Amino acid sequence: MTNPLHLSAAEAAAAIRTRRLSPITLIDAVLDAIARTQSTLNAFVTVDDETARAAAREADAAVMRGDVLGPLHGVPFSVKDLTWTKGLRTTMGSALYREFVPEEDAVPVARLREAGAILIGKTTTPEFGHKPYTDSPVSGVSRNPWDLARTPGGSSGGAAAAVAAGLGPIALGTDGGGSVRIPAACCGVLGLKPTLGRVPHVHAPDGFGNNSYIGPITRTVADMRLMVAAMEGPDPRDPYAFALPTPPAPGALRxxxxxxxxxxxxxxxxxxxxxxxxxxxxxxxxxxxxxxxxxxxxxxxxxxxxxxxxxxxxxxxxxxxxxxxxxxxxxxxxxxxxxxxxxxxxxxxxxxxxxxxxxxxxxxxxxxxxxxxxxxxxxxxxxxxxxxxxxxxxxxxxxxxxxxxxxxxxxxxxxxxxxxxxxxxxxxxxxxxxxxxxxxxxxLDLAARMEEVRPWAQDWPPHAA
Structure with missing residues (x-):
């Protein structure tokens, strides 16, 4: 089989469902790759090895039992350290929150878990995401897998560096001014800032004046579609997260x-x-x-x-x-x-x-x-x-x-x-x-069209895992 680190989330989920790949093998490969690259890329601030491996064993058992499996069953994902994760510290890149452990997941984190994905850890961010490159008092400097002298961008720099380097196929970032799109651009991967409210953000300090979004970072369009489908939908705690209309498809594209x-x-x-x-x-x-x-x-x-x-x-x-x-x-x-x-x-x-x-x-x-x-x-x-x-x-x-x-x-x-x-x-x-x-x-349809004519996912940076 292909190197498990080079599988997209869609490919990995399909291989797990058909028993060609064990979630245990996949999670072990990703955690080992993080350990190998942490000293150079510094993409993670917290890695939850024990919990992730336990979740992989349970995911493997579910496959063997013939349970109904979610669309991302057994697939590893990481979360930027601004987004709440139940039971796993969320530092915000700040010494003030170095030991903060949320009592609940952010909505998109919970929904990805419900879809079967396995949380492997938290990726680096500048303090409260305040700048467009990634270093902080908690985690130090994160680096770009294409060139270690350069920034991976920010403020979701750790997330983009991780996906670009093969440290898990999908990641959650946040975007308050470009903080998903900028690091995606710097690291050669996809990054989406969704429509306001499409992915609920119930921990935003100002719900009504919010301009910060939780968005996916992936290598492929198919993986981005999987993430969006798992995360989107209304939540009464977010004033913009209501039932989504289905816009008509445009005719001749302008x-x-x-x-x-x-x-x-x-x-x-x-x-x-x-x-x-x-x-x-x-x-x-x-x-x-x-x-x-x-x-x-x-x-x-x-x-x-x-x-x-x-x-x-x-x-x-x-x-x-x-x-x-x-x-x-x-x-x-x-x-x-x-x-x-x-x-x-x-x-x-x-x-x-x-x-x-x-x-x-x-x-x-x-x-x-x-x-x-x-x-x-x-x-x-x-x-x-x-x-x-x-x-x-x-x-x-x-x-x-x-x-x-x-x-x-x-x-x-x-x-x-x-x-x-x-x-x-x-x-x-x-x-x-x-x-x-x-x-x-x-x-996403247009991105898929571009992916066909000028593919990028097969290009790996020199400092990938």
Missing amino acids: IGWAPRVGNALLDPEVEALTAAAMRQLGGTVERVEIDLASEEEAFLVILQSSLAGRFGSRLTQDRHLFDPSFVEAIEHGLGRSASEILAATQRRTVLFRQIVALFGRIDVLATPTISAPAPATGLDPFAAFSVGNGAGEAGHIRATWYPYTFPFNLTGHPALSIPCGRTTAGLPVALQLVGRWHEDNLL
Whole structure:
């Protein structure tokens, strides 16, 4: 049989159902691979070997008994360390929560377990997911399996690095401004920010003003479909998680192509690879001129004021425990006025209506996911970011590197990052597709089309397990 680490979740589940693969063998292989790569990739902050192996033995017994099996029976999955896992510590990347053990699972974690998947551990995150690359006071620096000198992105960097390196075929991340899509793009895997409410998020600090999403990271479209099907659906504790409508399928596909969205710079290789991938989607293409980079200030006001509301009172006592860049974000938030915060939330509505109007004339918006490949580790999120191997003009990292991602956290639209090639230096590049609310499946259909014509899942990074 193929190396079990190279099986997709769909392939592994099928092999387990037909008794060609034991869940015990699969879980052992993944846990051994994590142990081998932890010193280099540092993708995990907690590995639950004992519980995972016990679950694998029970999963194997269920197969032998002829029990009814879930669609992900025996398949290992990991969870970003911002998302609650019952009985397994959830540090949030913060020394404050180093020993926090939730008493319940987040809804998508519980639903994946119900589908038969086996939780193997928690992946690394920056403190409370506050920056787009992954290092924290709890776990240190995580690295990209394509190039250990580079970041896997963030804030779901550990999750994306794990999937890219074969440390489990599927993972859960969270996305508060691109935090699933950015690391997926950096590591050459798929990452979906679902429509707001499609995957319930009952532990969000502000249910009604939420702009953070729990989303899947996978190597294949089929695996992403399995994860979404297992996780989606209403939950009364999330005000946006109601019964999902079934949108009509579009006729002739209309693609809006926006290689720049108010950002001055775009890496030439990124532009060429994403444009070529976009043209292979089929349909008609319209060049779209839209300024999303200018929404950075509203996004920052909402993000920083939220962090200040949650943690501002802790600065005097616990400043020494926090990541310095996290302290800086809180302090910016404490300086925001009530009128600034209200204006930013109103701006969110203006942007939403602008995007809805855009989707009156197109079916899908296509952009690069990030403007340049993964940078080196150790960057200051408040320092200037450059595009084009350091030769480009520097600007704020959100408006310069990922102006394509954070606006759709504000509007709630589904957005999918799809691998679409590598640079001459061998670094992954990704195309982002954005759809109307609840048209997540259309994005996955288009990703499947691209997967057929330019497959990526068979490409393994040099530092894979």
